[in-house]
Amino acid sequence: MVTIAAIIYEPGSTTKNKTGSWRTFRPIMDNKKCIKCENCYIFCPEGTIYEDENGDFKINYDYCKGCLICVNECPVNALTSIREEK
């Protein structure tokens, strides 16, 4: 059923769609090397890098599409990539 005027009532509901399945490469974060420059955090087109309760950056693989922008923009190579295995 289409709502009147095609209104969508649930903000941010694309989260139902797990784009992690798109990945061919997986970025891996090494928190020991990370200097928290926030490059990966701000450049991720999915906004899928987040800070955990310890203030460490983590990747949410449910949505990471594996573009590897984060790997490319990390100044200290705290991010690397491996081929995704299914």
Add this chain to the structure above:
Amino acid sequence: MMNKKQFPREEYFAPGHRGCAGCGASIVARMALKAIGRDTIVVNSTGCLEVFTTPYPETAWKVPWIHTAFECAGAVAGGIERAIKALKKRGKYKGRKLVVMPISGDGGTADIGFQSLSGALERGHDMVYIMYDNEAYMNTGVQRSSSTPLFASATTAPAGKISKGENNPKKDMAMIAAAHGIPYVATACISYPEDFMRKVKKASDIEGPAFIQVLQPCTVGWGYSTENTIKIGRLAVETGLFPLYEIENGDFKITYKPAKRKPLKEYIKMQKRYRHLTDEDIEILQKNIDEKCKLLGLE
């Protein structure tokens, strides 16, 4: 300043959207919303961003959002702004500044939405208009727009034996917006988030129309691998091809000056849309840039 968070942690743009891996347009939306915050009303005309963020019945937006036809982001945004004013007179939204943010691609801004944008700027509606510029109609398959740069190949301006791709220079939308005499105009690039977000915030604080043209590389249309979106944007600025500036109440100011401009060739060589170019062609483009940079004081 130790451990101070550079960028706000609130997210108003959800993952799960259907943007391509490495999409520059999503980066524009995410950064702009972080800069303004939750009291933003987004007016999104047809284009990539609109299509991939709202596959019905889902939406990636966590702020009020409305889709408009290609032609009318300026007009719809103007109407919303007047409605807010009228409601405020009746006591609604006390003490809140609601920011109306039309966001359209280069096609929706420089071509199809141009007249309604020009009207909105001239009438002086309080809004932050964002033009996300990926230099062609990417959503429908890389057709050229008036923002496609000289010699770039597009499906309706293909490079071949006779043609070198697009045969007109890129329309200078920021300067055209500035010619309306509005209080704030800026150029920006997603590779410089501090600069872009500062400009968006400033634009939202200013009364009256503000126009920001933000360059965002596109993996599919420009032809490069996904991890290079930010790198290519940076090269566009470092070569002087896309200078970052702002014009506040008529005062022009460069906001980022590359220490030494890089040769344009570095930028060109990374993109398939330019792969047909010879060294002589690149030389022509380099000369154009040198002249423009001279005018803007970017030696």
